Amino acid sequence: MNASQTTIQLDRIFGALADSTRRAILDRAYRGEVTVNELVAGFDLSQPTISKHLKVLERAGLISRGREAQFRPVRIEAPALAGADRWLGAYRRLWEDRLGRLDRVVEDLKQQGDA
Amino acid sequence: MNASQTTIQLDRIFGALADSTRRAILDRAYRGEVTVNELVAGFDLSQPTISKHLKVLERAGLISRGREAQFRPVRIEAPALAGADRWLGAYRRLWEDRLGRLDRVVEDLKQQGDA
DNA sequence: TGGCTATATGCTCATATGGCGATATGTGGC
DNA sequence: GCCACATATCGCCATATGAGCATATAGCCA
Numbered sequence: 001m002n003a004s005q006t007t008i009q010l011d012r013i014f015g016a017l018a019d020s021t022r023r024a025i026l027d028r029a030y031r032g033e034v035t036v037n038e039l040v041a042g043f044d045l046s047q048p049t050i051s052k053h054l055k056v057l058e059r060a061g062l063i064s065r066g067r068e069a070q071f072r073p074v075r076i077e078a079p080a081l082a083g084a085d086r087w088l089g090a091y092r093r094l095w096e097d098r099l100g101r102l103d104r105v106v107e108d109l110k111q112q113g114d115a
Numbered sequence: 116m117n118a119s120q121t122t123i124q125l126d127r128i129f130g131a132l133a134d135s136t137r138r139a140i141l142d143r144a145y146r147g148e149v150t151v152n153e154l155v156a157g158f159d160l161s162q163p164t165i166s167k168h169l170k171v172l173e174r175a176g177l178i179s180r181g182r183e184a185q186f187r188p189v190r191i192e193a194p195a196l197a198g199a200d201r202w203l204g205a206y207r208r209l210w211e212d213r214l215g216r217l218d219r220v221v222e223d224l225k226q227q228g229d230a
Numbered sequence: 231t232g233g234c235t236a237t238a239t240g241c242t243c244a245t246a247t248g249g250c251g252a253t254a255t256g257t258g259g260c
Numbered sequence: 261g262c263c264a265c266a267t268a269t270c271g272c273c274a275t276a277t278g279a280g281c282a283t284a285t286a287g288c289c290a
Contacts, residue, residue, distance in 0.1 A: 007135045015133035019278085020122045023202075030206060036237055049279060051238060056277090070236045070287045078209040085203045085210075087138075088196060091145060095193040095200075134248085151267055164249055166268060171247090185257045185266045 005083040016060035131175035
């Protein structure tokens, strides 16, 4: 199951997403390219701290950095997010489709039967 | 964006998913209820270590524990996974639909134009 | 060149995490 | 009540993470 992304990549992707500041940075990058200082202005964290978060996101492949003069604009990267989405997608039938709901009913009945 | 899950819950969910052992435990629980010792047998990790992983998963709401005699069977929980999926879903247009692909083309052109 | 601005890196600190072995707790069966 | 088995918790270690301040690097512009 989920052979398309390496284990370590998924570790990094989910690890990067496990922090609200980094998720907020992604939200911001989703709306368009953004510079480090713009992020610093928006987050009430020091510039080095933001840079460190960006490094985590970059290492996970969730963002890439451009180079425009002395700016290093942050751009969101779809493939890593798509990888996480693909991993989660394998479980989607648990809550999404008719078959999944039916499974849950069966599970619940089994639970109650055992109790 | 993504108001349905609290920040801390998402921190825990993604944090729990950021470990390959825990993802493998979920894979296993997805195929049906499983006991701690069954997991220990399958993972080449000590029983306390597995229990600790289970605690992380439980705290994130990704599993729940039953009680059948002296067993505490592990059951996968859809809502937390669905929460993570919903969060990721907000970005899905980046890689999935026609509009997303068009956006990417525009972005790329803009990039090249700026370079 | 020199100075200004944007960003990165080094250091330190406090806390979190993953692993282990040893041991405690809980539950069913004799 | 006691034993055996399943699971949880404790204490410990090594390493990782997030934060800050101070400082270094890098690119523009005068």
